[in-house]
Amino acid sequence: MASADKLINTDVPEKDVFAFHFLQSLSNLRKQNPFDTPDQKNYRVRKIKKAAYVSMARAAGGSSRLWSRALLRRADKDDNKIVRFSRRKWKISSKRRRSNQRAPVVEEAAERLRNLVPGGGGMETSKLMEETAHYIKCLSMQVKVMQCLVDGLSPK
Amino acid sequence: MSSSRRSRQASSSSRISDDQITDLISKLRQSIPEIRQNRRSNTVSASKVLQETCNYIRNLNKEADDLSDRLTQLLESIDPNSPQAAVIRSLING
Numbered sequence: 001m002a003s004a005d006k007l008i009n010t011d012v013p014e015k016d017v018f019a020f021h022f023l024q025s026l027s028n029l030r031k032q033n034p035f036d037t038p039d040q041k042n043y044r045v046r047k048i049k050k051a052a053y054v055s056m057a058r059a060a061g062g063s064s065r066l067w068s069r070a071l072l073r074r075a076d077k078d079d080n081k082i083v084r085f086s087r088r089k090w091k092i093s094s095k096r097r098r099s100n101q102r103a104p105v106v107e108e109a110a111e112r113l114r115n116l117v118p119g120g121g122g123m124e125t126s127k128l129m130e131e132t133a134h135y136i137k138c139l140s141m142q143v144k145v146m147q148c149l150v151d152g153l154s155p156k
Numbered sequence: 157m158s159s160s161r162r163s164r165q166a167s168s169s170s171r172i173s174d175d176q177i178t179d180l181i182s183k184l185r186q187s188i189p190e191i192r193q194n195r196r197s198n199t200v201s202a203s204k205v206l207q208e209t210c211n212y213i214r215n216l217n218k219e220a221d222d223l224s225d226r227l228t229q230l231l232e233s234i235d236p237n238s239p240q241a242a243v244i245r246s247l248i249n250g
Binding site for chain 2: 052
């Protein structure tokens with residue numbers, strides 16, 4: 001049953017699922033770390049940002065996508081550390097560039113994309129395209145929900 | 157020189173061919189309506205589309221940054237007795 005649920009990973013991520021995870025994380029953050037202490041504001045901003053990305057990865061089905069798996073793994077590793085979603089820089093080696101005489105400009109653009117998509121460094125190009133499309137959908141959804149929350153919480 | 161030689165080269169390396177990359181990029185463009193542009197020319201360069209995609213992701217990341225910042229401020233400043241606080245409680249518990 002659980003595995004059957006996993007297979008139903010619709011391409012368009014569910015807003016409600018993301019919102020549910022995100023609000024739960026926010027609630028947990030509040031308990032751990034009440035927001036009325038004036039210090040460490042940047043730390044809290046990073047925590048909230050991390051909660052958003054982790055919730056997005058969970059809403060996308062957790063480990064069923066390469067990017068979400070990579071994102072969750074990195075978030076785990078970063079726990080107890082200052083959270084920075086820094087992208088691993090991939091240098092295009094001159095050897096690699098020479099071996100690819102087809103379209104170096106395209107390859108360079110693809111390398112830049114690899115730095116932006118979690119786990120992108122290890123993906124072959126076709127997989128990278130597929131994961132990128134899905135990642136962008138999820139990211140847009142995340143931004144929309146966050147905007148709704150901000151609007152809903154802003155004093156009228 | 158000949159196309160057959162080129163395709164052999166492409167398949168001998170583990171890299172995908174030009175045709176495949178064009179196909180994939182068109183798929184990518186279809187799934188992201190926001191970066192669909194230059195309709196009149198179907199042959200927007202692959203690097204251009206990839207570049208647009210990178211910019212698009214960067215913008216979304218930036219928006220998420222800004223929204224995290226605003227959410228932090230809002231959650232800090234919220235009065236527990238305000239209607240906004242009630243909204244959060246109902247969202248979290250509901």
